Amino acid sequence: MQHHSAVGAGKLRRMRRMFGADGRSVFVAIDHAAYMGAGPPLGEPMREIAAGRPDAVLATWHLARAYADVFADAGLVLRVDGGSSELGDMPADDVNTILHRAEEALRIGADCVVVLAFPGAPDEDKSLGRLARLASECEMLGLPVMAEMIPGGWGQAVPWTVENVSRAARIGAELGADIIKTVCPGPPERFAEVAEACPVPVVALGGPKMKTEDDVVAVARGVVRAGGAGIAFGRNVWGSDKPRQLVERLREAVHGEVGD
Incomplete structure (x- = not known):
């Protein structure tokens, strides 16, 4: 019994590093360059994102090491799958693999690990x-474990309907994920059905860059109002001219107010 209670304590403490007392979180995804070879700008923009005080970041091995001090106050979700890039033709099949083991993730200070999964592909x-x-x-x-559940894969072998996204989220939880990251199927209020279908916290990914930052904030607010546990936005944050201010606005949208 001692072993099991210790495991429970470990997950509880690490979940608290990522989620506020309200059970919500602003995740900023900066793990894109591992497959794009470009994307989140390094240096000062990273410090700007950190200065906005996101609850956690989704990062690559390099960023976890090189920016450990910059993001020391944020939870760290380490991307542990991949092994393919966008330099050549996009493969039609799943060619990803596990790149880093769970124990290695702990060594580098991860509070959580994230992998993609494609039910319906x-x-x-x-x-x-x-x-x-x-x-x-x-x-x-x-x-x-955070599971990024993409029904049918990026090629949408099954459509991203509310039903399919809800089923994908539930499958991820049933296979052992503690947090689900998935697409928002339509307007933010539709996220209610996804959240209700899933026994663990569900956060919405941001996807392609939205037209305005007001749109980004409105989606975050809508997802949380619908019962989502927060957001995991990437290019909508690091693509901003003022990422610090945007992260602060997202924190206000998700948590209700900026502050502790």
């Missing part, structure tokens, strides 16, 4: 198997 067994194996490995270490 022709080769869904690959990503769903990776997620389940990672979840059981992390359970032994008290390390939370």
Whole structure:
């Protein structure tokens, strides 16, 4: 019993590093360059994002090391899958693999690990198997797992309907994920059905850059009002001219007020 209670304590403490007392979180995703080879600008823009005080960041191995001091006050969600890039033709099949083990993630200071999974894709067994194996490995270490559930994969082998997104979120939780990151199927109020269908916190990803930052903030507010646990926005934050101010606005939208 002692072992199990210790595992529970580990996950609880690490979840608190990412979620506020209100159970909500502003995640900023800065893990894109591992497959794009470009994207989140390095240096001062990273410090600007950190200065906005996001609850947590989704980062690559490099950013976790090189910006450990910059993001020391934020939770760290380490991207542990990948192994493909956008330099050549986009592969039709799932060619990803697990790049870093759970124990290695803990060594570098991760509070959580994140992987993609594609229920409904022709080769869904690959990503769903990776997620389940990672979840059981992390359970032994008290390390939370975020599953980025993309129904049908990026090629949308199944449409991103409310039903399909809800089912994808539930599948991720059933395979052991502690947090689900997924698409918002339509207007933010539709996220209510996704959140209700899932037994663990669900956060909405931002996707392509929105027209205005007011739109970005409105989506965040709408997702949370619909029962979502927060947001995990990437290019909509790091693509901003004033990322610090935007992160502060997102914190206000998600948590209700800027401050502790």
